Amino acid sequence: MQEKHEKPSVTVDIVIFTIKENNLQVLLVKRGIEPFKNQWAIPGGFVKIDESLEEAAKRELQEETGVKDVYLEQLYTFGSPKRDPRGRVITVSYIALVNSSDINLKASTDVSDAQWFAVSDIPIIAFDHKEILQYALKRLKWKFEYTTVAFSLLPKEFTISQIQKLYEIVFNKEFDKRNFAKKILSLNILKEEGINHEVSHRPPMLYSLKNNIGEIIEIL
Amino acid sequence: MQEKHEKPSVTVDIVIFTIKENNLQVLLVKRGIEPFKNQWAIPGGFVKIDESLEEAAKRELQEETGVKDVYLEQLYTFGSPKRDPRGRVITVSYIALVNSSDINLKASTDVSDAQWFAVSDIPIIAFDHKEILQYALKRLKWKFEYTTVAFSLLPKEFTISQIQKLYEIVFNKEFDKRNFAKKILSLNILKEEGINHEVSHRPPMLYSLKNNIGEIIEIL
DNA sequence: ACAAAAGTGTTGTTCCTACACCCATGA
DNA sequence: TCATGGGTGTAGGAACAACACTTTTGT
Numbered sequence: 001m002q003e004k005h006e007k008p009s010v011t012v013d014i015v016i017f018t019i020k021e022n023n024l025q026v027l028l029v030k031r032g033i034e035p036f037k038n039q040w041a042i043p044g045g046f047v048k049i050d051e052s053l054e055e056a057a058k059r060e061l062q063e064e065t066g067v068k069d070v071y072l073e074q075l076y077t078f079g080s081p082k083r084d085p086r087g088r089v090i091t092v093s094y095i096a097l098v099n100s101s102d103i104n105l106k107a108s109t110d111v112s113d114a115q116w117f118a119v120s121d122i123p124i125i126a127f128d129h130k131e132i133l134q135y136a137l138k139r140l141k142w143k144f145e146y147t148t149v150a151f152s153l154l155p156k157e158f159t160i161s162q163i164q165k166l167y168e169i170v171f172n173k174e175f176d177k178r179n180f181a182k183k184i185l186s187l188n189i190l191k192e193e194g195i196n197h198e199v200s201h202r203p204p205m206l207y208s209l210k211n212n213i214g215e216i217i218e219i220l
Numbered sequence: 221m222q223e224k225h226e227k228p229s230v231t232v233d234i235v236i237f238t239i240k241e242n243n244l245q246v247l248l249v250k251r252g253i254e255p256f257k258n259q260w261a262i263p264g265g266f267v268k269i270d271e272s273l274e275e276a277a278k279r280e281l282q283e284e285t286g287v288k289d290v291y292l293e294q295l296y297t298f299g300s301p302k303r304d305p306r307g308r309v310i311t312v313s314y315i316a317l318v319n320s321s322d323i324n325l326k327a328s329t330d331v332s333d334a335q336w337f338a339v340s341d342i343p344i345i346a347f348d349h350k351e352i353l354q355y356a357l358k359r360l361k362w363k364f365e366y367t368t369v370a371f372s373l374l375p376k377e378f379t380i381s382q383i384q385k386l387y388e389i390v391f392n393k394e395f396d397k398r399n400f401a402k403k404i405l406s407l408n409i410l411k412e413e414g415i416n417h418e419v420s421h422r423p424p425m426l427y428s429l430k431n432n433i434g435e436i437i438e439i440l
Numbered sequence: 441a442c443a444a445a446a447g448t449g450t451t452g453t454t455c456c457t458a459c460a461c462c463c464a465t466g467a
Numbered sequence: 468t469c470a471t472g473g474g475t476g477t478a479g480g481a482a483c484a485a486c487a488c489t490t491t492t493g494t
Contacts, residue, residue: 006269007227010299010310049226049308053299077297077312079230079273088269090230092297092310161473178475179457201471202464381445398448399484406482421444422491 013044036126233264256346286324
């Protein structure tokens with residue numbers, strides 16, 4: 001059965017989001033080889049024959065950013081026969097959310113440069129990566145609305161207004177402070193962690209996310 | 221680049237749902253070849269080198285059921301290196317919703333039998349297909365709750381109580397008739413199509429789904 | 441007349457939205 | 468004392484859940 005079919009190549013591509021400078025940003029790499037040499041692209045690479053898709057995604061993520069143990073989720077599999085001019089390449093795309101303070105950009109073998117771009121300001125990108133990115137953004141917003149993924153972008157202890165800023169950035173829209181706090185606190189997913197006295201104004205309450213929170217809960 | 225990497229095989233598997241005998245049912249095929257010969261499995265097959273994933277899924281769907289133009293959606297890509305004992309096989313799974321009156325089961329080359337099973341009564345199945353099926357069910361419920369996919373299981377013209385029965389089957393739970401009708405009608409997605417006089421009781425209003433309905437709308 | 445399914449309204453509760461002021465601290 | 472962000476309550480409206488009887492038709 002192995003020999004009967006001509007096989008496609010399989011890659012993983014990872015849309016890596018972070019929050020930087022009050023913006024939602026995505027990591028793109030400048031391609032060092034053809035095709036699309038010197039164009040920006042979503043980072044990714046071939047799946048090895050003995051690693052799972054998620055392992056491949058984690059490996060690529062670490063090669064690009066140096067981070068481990070971040071939020072990583074499979075997005076969609078793109079497999080149009082013409083999406084790669086070199087031949088049949090099916091790509092399994094992933095979303096990752098990384099804390100911008102943890103990252104450590106490295107140039108890997110087929111990448112001459114890597115850079116963050118605000119999602120509102122994406123350059124022309126290689127292959128069908130624009131479509132992948134649009135899909136990723138849609139999914140990200142959905143995840144923010146209905147799950148607790150957002151908290152993976154915050155330090156272990158955080159204030160209500162840090163959460164609110166995150167949501168305001170992702171949805172590009174302001175929320176009422178009182179209603180937002182009421183909503184988040186009513187979900188019963190936060191634990192009080194004491195007061196942060198290291199600020200030069202009224203000291204805020206710090207919270208952490210309770211463990212054992214289920215997946216889907218409807219945040220907004 | 222084609223020769224540097226040993227390539228996995230890529231298949232599509234399609235979880236085909238229908239409503240039959242007041243039950244949500246799934247089509248399984250009995251495998252005619254090893255591995256798992258004579259076990260039930262989700263229908264699927266290899267992706268040809270020059271067809272897209274969706275084309276492959278449509279082709280398999282038609283081979284199994286004879287139907288075209290049904291609801292079809294990519295579900296998830298399963299790629300654990302050990303999921304197929306023959307070697308590395310990555311499978312892109314799909315969900316299809318078919319109207320049981322349209323179907324016409326055929327036995328294809330590597331299938332000696334195909335049969336509908338109620339989702340509450342699934343036998344032991346091959347590979348990691350149990351996991352795929354669980355995932356499909358979760359997604360199906362979500363889609364029913366938030367989108368208009370359910371209508372693809374009904375004829376063009378239908379009554380409110382047909383919709384309600386569909387939802388009651390999928391969620392395995394009864395809804396209040398008045399509240400259900402109120403909710404569905406308030407969504408403004410139905411068009412009145414006149415009264416069905418071919419019943420032996422008070423004749424019901426027939427509706428059709430308006431075209432140009434957006435994807436996600438929150439039904440329940 | 442009866443059986444079968446269609447159709448329809450109200451009330452109490454909960455959730456959502458809009459909106460403005462005082463508080464605690466460091467400089 | 469001032470600047471900075473933190474923290475808090477209420478009222479009106481919308482959506483939701485619970486609940487039962489009458490209507491139209493065929494037999």
